[in-house]
Each structure stands twice: as structure tokens, then as C-alpha cells.
Amino acid sequence: MNDVLLTPDMLPFPYFMVDRELNILLQTDCVKHKFPIAHNFLELVDASSREKIIDDFTKLDSIHKLELHLHTRKKKAALFEIYIHCQSSNQIHLFCIDKESQMESFQTQVSGLECNFINVTHSLLEEKIMLEQSIEQLQQSVIEHENLATVGKLAASIAHEIRNPLTSVRGFVQLLRPHLLEIGKEHYADVAISELDRANDIIYEFLNTSKPSAPTLEQVSIVSVVEEVMLLCQSESLLNNCYFEYRRPDNDIWLCIDPKQIKQVLLNLIHNAMDAVKESVNRNHGVIMIDIRHLHSRVEIVIADNGSGINQENMQKIFAPFYTTKKKGTGVGLAVCQRIIEDHNGKIDVHSQLGRGTSFTITLPCLTSIN
Structure with missing residues (x-):
């Protein structure tokens, strides 16, 4: 779906942005067809209405409307209904509706x-x-x-x-x-x-990112969490010519975790894997392998891809905040993942070979509380 941005030029009537002295800062294209050229809005106001608008603007507060006679290109002052919206101390929005001829056209628009x-x-x-x-x-x-x-x-x-x-x-x-x-x-x-x-x-x-929230812990099935994330990514993986290779454990595994935060980590790593595949020679037959391993008192979740891989220089920096090699990346994704896993008393490791792929391993404790 294409985004639709609401802009002043989409309005079916003239629009002005002025300052407190009524100097025109911005106007829509339809203004030039309706009114003569003016640098100050008062130049368009008929003498019979000037005193009224000056009085109104001295007490301007938020939103209100008034009726003014404005000069048009037809050399005739027409009656307009002016809607006034004061956004800030130096920006005032004026919406001018021609009461005599534009209401029917406006409703159609x-x-x-x-x-x-x-x-x-x-x-x-x-x-x-x-x-x-x-x-x-x-x-x-x-x-x-x-x-x-x-x-x-x-x-x-x-x-x-x-x-x-x-x-x-x-x-x-x-x-x-x-x-x-x-x-x-x-x-x-x-x-x-x-x-x-x-x-x-x-x-x-x-704006409150300086106060990161602690994990909200509950006992959940890590298998269910992983499979739910895979389901969310299934359609995107197909669009990127990737398929999942999933190794499910024989038995269910229950952890004491914040499922929302763990899903965030898994989604980030899977999206990174898709990006790596798109940049590699294997982009037409990408594979993302997800393996869940139960090792006594801990669980390992491995997410590996056959993408472009990471060179050794970048491997030393990938968990550093704001470091990224992507053109549109913010560099906070892997730093966030590391913080979440550490808050769960776990760890995250990475192994990569340039041109062969990358593997992230998440290690979490089984059914232990987090202090």
C-alpha cells in the first residue's frame, strides 16, 4: 500500500500560514488562482474587514473563525469564512472558504x-x-x-x-x-x-528511553515462542527467497522469561539473517536454520544463515550501540538484543565466515528467576 500524506495542497480551499504580523509564510497553489499576489494577508482584506481582523488577532487563542471580505482576482471583494488555527507563538494557519461559491464544491471534494x-x-x-x-x-x-x-x-x-x-x-x-x-x-x-x-x-x-524497563517474567514454552516468531516471519521469508530449516526438540522446554522481549530478539536476528541472504550469492535459495537445544540447566537457540557473512573487523563491533554497516540501519538492534539476553541471565554469541554465513547462539537458563 502506498502511503498517503495529508498536505495543505490537498485541501479544496485556499490555505495560508502567517506569522503574528500576518506576513505570509506559506500558501497553497490554489491561492494564486483565487487572489492577487500579496506578501501580507492584510493586503487581501477589504477595508471594511481590516479593523475586525486586527482586533481578532490581538486576542488570538487556539482555534476560532470569523467572516471577512477578501479581494479576489475578479476585482471584487467576496465574503469568506476564515478558520484560524494557532499552532505556536509564530505560526497561524488560515483556511479560507468562499461562502458564496465554494461550499458545494468543498463537500464534493x-x-x-x-x-x-x-x-x-x-x-x-x-x-x-x-x-x-x-x-x-x-x-x-x-x-x-x-x-x-x-x-x-x-x-x-x-x-x-x-x-x-x-x-x-x-x-x-x-x-x-x-x-x-x-x-x-x-x-x-x-x-x-x-x-x-x-x-x-x-x-x-x-522520549523516555533513558529508563529501560526490566523484564516482566513468566513461565512460557520457548518452543511456542520460537514457532510463533517463525510464523510471523514466514511470508516475509518467502518474499526474500528464504526458507526455514527448523530443528524442534523432542520435548517442550519451559523458561522463566519475558516473552515479548525474547520475541523482539528473535525477530531482530531473523530479519538480520534475511538481509544477509539478500546481499549474498545465495540470495535465490537462502536458508535460515533455527535449532533449539536442551542442555541440562540451559537452553541454546541457534539462528544461522547462508548469507554474506561478517568480516573479522566488523565482528568486533557488531554489538556496539549505533554501529551499523547497513545503509538504513540505526545500529541499535544487536545492542538491544545483547542487553535483553543479559537481563535474562543469558548470553549471545556470534560466529561468522565471510561468504559462507553467520550463526547467532542464544543461551538462557531453564526455569530460574532473574534478580
Whole structure:
């Protein structure tokens, strides 16, 4: 599915972003077809309405609306309904609806936006899942104290880049909701706002990565956990021309672990194995071998691939936070895995041969509590 981004140019009416002095910072393409060229919004306001807008902007607070006569390219002042949304101390959003001619056209356009709202909702859900996975990884990355400053900068950067556009989109949806209500489609706005709020909650959790959570332990079958992860990865493995070679133990094995965190480790290692296969000469017939071994008081889970392998220089750094050889990697995945396994009183080892493949071995204690 292609992501659908809600942008001002998708709105069926003129939109301006202005500062507190009403200087125009941004405007949609339809503005140039509707209004004469102007650098300040007051240049478009008819003399009969200027006093009203000046008075209103001196007491501007959050969201409200007013009616103004604006000059158009037809050299005639038309009556517009102006929706005003104050996002910050220096950014004000103005949505201009021509009461005389555009309401019918607007409702037609809203119908066309229904599909976009549905796609935006699905897109936000996918982004939410990705952000949740990033949160779980980044919560563990603070194990290296010298990287705490880097984590803080990364968190601030992502929060700034994601939260601000989400706030703008939420404002657009809120302003469109009354018109959706008129045609009985307000539930699309409600769903979009709900998903945006959930995304903001995820970002809030992301900003608290300096407080990694301890494992929530319960007795679970490690065989069931491994098989559930394999099922989740089955379709992706087929798309990447990989197949699983699974060696199941004769008897079930019960461990005292946090199943959510262990699943995170297994998913990360399997995805890494798929990436390694895609980069190797075996990319058309990749194999990911998963072996569960019961060795007295401990269990070993081996995840091996016939991918590109890792050279000795990189082998010394792969568990270091923020170290990665992938173009789009963050370098926190394996550091997170190591932290989780160590929190379970276990260990994770790696063996690799360049051009032949890589093998990760996770060792966990059987039915022991973690202090």
C-alpha cells in the first residue's frame, strides 16, 4: 500500500500560514488562482474587514473563525469564512472558504478525501507499529553510558521531525470535522485523530528511553515462542527467497522469561539473517536454520544463515550501540538484543565466515528467576 500524506495542497480551499504580523509564510497553489499576489494577508482584506481582523488577532487563542471580505482576482471583494488555527507563538494557519461559491464544491471534494482518510489511518497504524518496535530497541541502547548524550540528541531530533507534522495534520483533521459531520462522515475524522493521538503517545514513550524497563517474567514454552516468531516471519521469508530449516526438540522446554522481549530478539536476528541472504550469492535459495537445544540447566537457540557473512573487523563491533554497516540501519538492534539476553541471565554469541554465513547462539537458563 502506498502511503498517503495529508498536505495543505490537498485541501479544496485556499490555505495560508502567517506569522503574528500576518506576513505570509506559506500558501497553497490554489491561492494564486483565487487572489492577487500579496506578501501580507492584510493586503487581501477589504477595508471594511481590516479593523475586525486586527482586533481578532490581538486576542488570538487556539482555534476560532470569523467572516471577512477578501479581494479576489475578479476585482471584487467576496465574503469568506476564515478558520484560524494557532499552532505556536509564530505560526497561524488560515483556511479560507468562499461562502458564496465554494461550499458545494468543498463537500464534493470531501467525498473524494474519504479514501485518503482511510489510507492515512492505515498508514498511521503501520507507522505506529514501526515506532513501537523502535521504542523497544532504543529503550535498551542506554547500556553504554558514553552514548547517553547521543540517545538524547537522537530522541530530540526524531520527536521534532515527527511530532510537529503530526500536530499540523491533527489540526487539519479537526478543522475538517464539522464539514464531515454535515455529510455524516465524521467518523473518518474521529479515527484519524485517534490514531494521531496514539502516535503521539508512542513518541512520548520514545522520549523516555533513558529508563529501560526490566523484564516482566513468566513461565512460557520457548518452543511456542520460537514457532510463533517463525510464523510471523514466514511470508516475509518467502518474499526474500528464504526458507526455514527448523530443528524442534523432542520435548517442550519451559523458561522463566519475558516473552515479548525474547520475541523482539528473535525477530531482530531473523530479519538480520534475511538481509544477509539478500546481499549474498545465495540470495535465490537462502536458508535460515533455527535449532533449539536442551542442555541440562540451559537452553541454546541457534539462528544461522547462508548469507554474506561478517568480516573479522566488523565482528568486533557488531554489538556496539549505533554501529551499523547497513545503509538504513540505526545500529541499535544487536545492542538491544545483547542487553535483553543479559537481563535474562543469558548470553549471545556470534560466529561468522565471510561468504559462507553467520550463526547467532542464544543461551538462557531453564526455569530460574532473574534478580
